[in-house]
Amino acid sequence: MNSSTRNQGLSGPMKEETVLEMQGVSKVIKGKAIVDNLSFDIRRGEIIGLLGPNGAGKTTTIRMMTGLIRMSRGDVLIHGHSIRKDFKRAISQIGAIIENPEFYPHMTGYDNLKQYLRMSDGAGESRIDEVVALVGLQEAMDKKVKAYSLGMRQRLGIAQALLHSPKLLILDEPTNGLDPAGIREMRDYMRTIAEVEGIAILISSHMLAEIEQICHRAVVIQNGKLVTVTQLAEAPEARSEVALTIRVDNAGNARTVAEALQGVEVTGTDEAHSELHVSLPDGNVPELVAALSEAKVGVYRITENKQSLEDDFLKWTGGNRIA
Amino acid sequence: MRKFNQLVQNEWLKISKKRSFTVPYALLVLMVFVIGYIVHTVAGADTYASAAEFTADSLLPTGIGQVLVILVIVGIAGIVSKEYSQGTIKFLLIRARSRTAILASKYVTVLLYSLSMLLIATIALFVSGMIFFGLSGGDSGLSDILTSLLYSSVYCIVYATIGFMLGILTRSTGVTIGATIFATTIDKIIIYRDFYKYFLFPNLNLAAYKDGGAPMPGMTLNFSIVLLCIYMALFLLAGFAVFRRRDVA
Numbered sequence: 001m002n003s004s005t006r007n008q009g010l011s012g013p014m015k016e017e018t019v020l021e022m023q024g025v026s027k028v029i030k031g032k033a034i035v036d037n038l039s040f041d042i043r044r045g046e047i048i049g050l051l052g053p054n055g056a057g058k059t060t061t062i063r064m065m066t067g068l069i070r071m072s073r074g075d076v077l078i079h080g081h082s083i084r085k086d087f088k089r090a091i092s093q094i095g096a097i098i099e100n101p102e103f104y105p106h107m108t109g110y111d112n113l114k115q116y117l118r119m120s121d122g123a124g125e126s127r128i129d130e131v132v133a134l135v136g137l138q139e140a141m142d143k144k145v146k147a148y149s150l151g152m153r154q155r156l157g158i159a160q161a162l163l164h165s166p167k168l169l170i171l172d173e174p175t176n177g178l179d180p181a182g183i184r185e186m187r188d189y190m191r192t193i194a195e196v197e198g199i200a201i202l203i204s205s206h207m208l209a210e211i212e213q214i215c216h217r218a219v220v221i222q223n224g225k226l227v228t229v230t231q232l233a234e235a236p237e238a239r240s241e242v243a244l245t246i247r248v249d250n251a252g253n254a255r256t257v258a259e260a261l262q263g264v265e266v267t268g269t270d271e272a273h274s275e276l277h278v279s280l281p282d283g284n285v286p287e288l289v290a291a292l293s294e295a296k297v298g299v300y301r302i303t304e305n306k307q308s309l310e311d312d313f314l315k316w317t318g319g320n321r322i323a
Numbered sequence: 324m325r326k327f328n329q330l331v332q333n334e335w336l337k338i339s340k341k342r343s344f345t346v347p348y349a350l351l352v353l354m355v356f357v358i359g360y361i362v363h364t365v366a367g368a369d370t371y372a373s374a375a376e377f378t379a380d381s382l383l384p385t386g387i388g389q390v391l392v393i394l395v396i397v398g399i400a401g402i403v404s405k406e407y408s409q410g411t412i413k414f415l416l417i418r419a420r421s422r423t424a425i426l427a428s429k430y431v432t433v434l435l436y437s438l439s440m441l442l443i444a445t446i447a448l449f450v451s452g453m454i455f456f457g458l459s460g461g462d463s464g465l466s467d468i469l470t471s472l473l474y475s476s477v478y479c480i481v482y483a484t485i486g487f488m489l490g491i492l493t494r495s496t497g498v499t500i501g502a503t504i505f506a507t508t509i510d511k512i513i514i515y516r517d518f519y520k521y522f523l524f525p526n527l528n529l530a531a532y533k534d535g536g537a538p539m540p541g542m543t544l545n546f547s548i549v550l551l552c553i554y555m556a557l558f559l560l561a562g563f564a565v566f567r568r569r570d571v572a
Contacts, residue, residue: 066417068571092419102410107340115336118329119418160414 025074049211049218050204057224095166101157105146120164243305249298330428359451372461374452379467384478488562
C-alpha cells in the first residue's frame with residue numbers, strides 16, 4: 001500500500017526542466033557489471049538521494065557522471081550535453097565533491113579557490129567572496145588548508161563546487177565525519193542552495209535518516225542495478241489510506257465506536273497500552289475523532305504509523321548483504 | 324591561449340608555494356661556489372683562463388649538469404603523482420578543461436622549471452668564475468657558454484620528460500625519483516655493440532660531438548638529434564595516452 005504511493009518514480013508532481021539524464025549507464029570491469037543499465041533523471045531544484053548498501057555502485061555511478069571514470073555503455077546528459085562527447089560543456093554545469101574534499105594543503109583556502117576559478121569560464125574574483133560568505137568561511141580564507149578541520153574542508157569543498165554557478169551539485173557522502181552540528185549545518189546549506197539558487201542536488205549516502213530528511217526523491221540501487229525510485233516528500237492528497245494508533249482511556253469502548261463507523265478498519269487493539277490501531281481513508285479521520293469524543297472516549301494521542309525509509313530500504317535491498 | 328596560460332600559472336603556483344621551493348636553487352648556487360673554490364685552491368687559479376671558460380666547462384652534462392638534473396627530477400617528480408596521492412586529482416579533472424590541456428600545462432611547467440634551474444646555474448657559475456678566475460683571458464666567450472647551456476638543456480629536458488612520464492605511469496613520486504636518478508648514474512656506461520647506438524643513453528650527451536668526436540663509432544650529431552626526438556615523442560605519447568584514458572578510481 002505504502003510503497004505504491006511512494007513508487008511514483010519518474011512521474012513526480014514537479015514538471016521542471018531536466019538537469020541530468022542517466023541513459024542506461026553501465027560499467028563493466030573484467031566481465032562484471034559494477035553498474036548495470038542505470039537510468040533516472042534529476043530536475044531543477046530537486047534534491048535526490050542516491051541510496052544503496054556498501055558496494056552497490058554509488059561512487060562508481062558518481063564518478064561516471066563527472067567523467068572521472070569512462071562508462072562502458074550508455075550516456076549521461078547534463079542539460080542535454082553528453083559527458084562523453086561534449087565533456088567541457090557538460091562538466092561546466094556540474095559542481096561536485098567526490099568522497100573527501102581534498103585540497104592543496106600548503107596553500108591557503110583562498111589560493112585553492114583561485115586555482116579552480118582560473119579553470120572555469122565566466123566567473124569573476126567576486127564570486128569567491130560570494131561562495132565563501134555562503135558557507136561562512138570568511139575568517140579562514142587566509143589560513144593554509146592543512147590547518148583546516150574536516151568540517152572546514154567540507155565547507156571549502158562546497159564553496160569550490162558552487163564557484164562556477166553549476167546547475168547540478170553532486171555530493172558523495174557529504175556528512176561523512178561531521179559532528180551533529182556540522183550535519184545540521186550541511187542540511188541547511190543544501191536546502192538553501194536548492195531553494196534559493198534552484199540548483200539540483202544529488203546526494204549519495206547510506207545514512208537513511210539523513211536522506212529521508214532532506215531529499216525529495218531517492219534512487220535506490222543494489223549490485224549496480226536500479227531497485228526503485230521513490231518519492232519521499234509526499235503530497236498529502238497522494239495517500240488515501242492512513243494507519244493510525246490512537247491512545248485512549250478505554251480501548252474496548254473505542255473499538256466499538258470505531259467499528260461502528262463506515263470505512264474504518266480496526267486492525268487491532270493493545271489493551272496493555274490502551275491503544276487502538278485503525279486504518280481508514282484520510283478524509284474520515286475528523287469523523288472518527290468526533291465519534292470518539294461523542295462517545296466520551298478520552299483521546300490522549302493520535303500517531304500515524306509511517307513506514308520508515310529504513311524499513312523500505314531493508315525490504316528493497318534484502319537486509320544488509322554486501323554484494 | 325589565455326585559458327592555457329592560466330593552467331600553467333596554476334601549476335607554477337602549486338610548486339612555487341611550497342616552502343621547500345627555493346631549496347634546490349640554493350643548493351645549486353652553493354654547490355657552484357664550492358666547486359669554484361675547490362678548483363681554485365686545489366687545482367690552482369690558472370686551471371681556467373676566465374669565468375667564461377669555467378662556466379662553459381662546468382655547465383656540461385658531465386659537470387654540474389648532472390647534479391642539476393637530479394635536483395630538477397626531485398623538484399618535478401610529484402607534479403602528476405602528488406595529485407593522485409593527495410586526492411586533488413578529482414577536483415582537478417572535473418573542470419571545463421580537457422585532460423590533454425591539463426597535462427600539457429603540467430609539462431610546460433616542467434620545462435619552465437628546468438629552464439629556470441639551468442639559467443640560475445649558468446648565472447651562478449659565471450659569477451663564481453668571475454670571483455675565482457677573473458673576467459679576462461683565454462679565448463672562450465659567450466658562444467661557448469651558450470653551446471654548453473644548449474647541451475645541458477637537452478640532457479636535462481630529456482630526463483625531465485622521462486621523469487614526467489614515469490610519474491604519470493607509476494603515480495608514485497618515490498619510484499619516479501628512484502628510477503630516473505638510477506638512469507642518470509648508469510647513462511655514462513657504453514656497451515660497445517653496434518645496436519647500442521639506438522639506445523637512449525649514448526645519445527644523451529651531445530657534448531661528446533664537440534671537436535669532431537663521437538660517443539661511439541658510426542654516430543653523428545644529426546643521428547643523435549633524430550633519435551632523441553623519437554624517444555621524447557614516445558615518452559610524451561605514452562604519458563598523454565595513459566593520462567587521458569585512465570579511470571580515476
